[in-house]
Amino acid sequence: MTFTVESGIEMPKRARGRTPTKFPMQDMSVGDSFLISCDPQDKKVLANWRRKFLVAKTAFLKQFEGEFKTATVSDGVRVWRSA
Numbered sequence: 001m002t003f004t005v006e007s008g009i010e011m012p013k014r015a016r017g018r019t020p021t022k023f024p025m026q027d028m029s030v031g032d033s034f035l036i037s038c039d040p041q042d043k044k045v046l047a048n049w050r051r052k053f054l055v056a057k058t059a060f061l062k063q064f065e066g067e068f069k070t071a072t073v074s075d076g077v078r079v080w081r082s083a
Contacts, residue, residue, distance in 0.1 A: 021052045025060045025068070028081040036077040049077050 024034055036053070038045045050070060057068055067083035 020056050020059060023053060023056045023060075023079070025057065025066070025081070026064065028066075030081055030083060033078050033080040035073070035075065036079065038076045040072050040074065040076060046072060046077060053077070053079060 028034070036049050038049055040046060053068075053070065060066070066081055069080045069082050071078055071080075
C-alpha cells in the first residue's frame with residue numbers, strides 16, 4: 001500500500017458538542033447585567049444555565065478581559081459585569 005502526501009487540504013471543523021450559547025458579554029460595561037429567565041426552583045435548569053454561562057465566559061476570557069458575577073434571583077439567573 002502506498003500513501004500520497006498532499007498539502008493545502010483544510011482540516012474539517014470539529015462536529016463534536018453543541019454551539020455555545022451567545023451571551024451579550026462583549027456589549028457590557030462594568031455594572032451592566034442581563035437576566036437568564038428560568039424557574040429558580042428547578043435546580044437542574046439553574047445548574048444547566050450556570051454551566052452554559054461558564055463555558056461562554058471561559059471562551060470570552062481567552063480573548064478579552066473582564067470579571068462576571070452571577071446570582072439566582074426571583075425570575076432566573078442574573079449576570080453582572082464586575083470588572
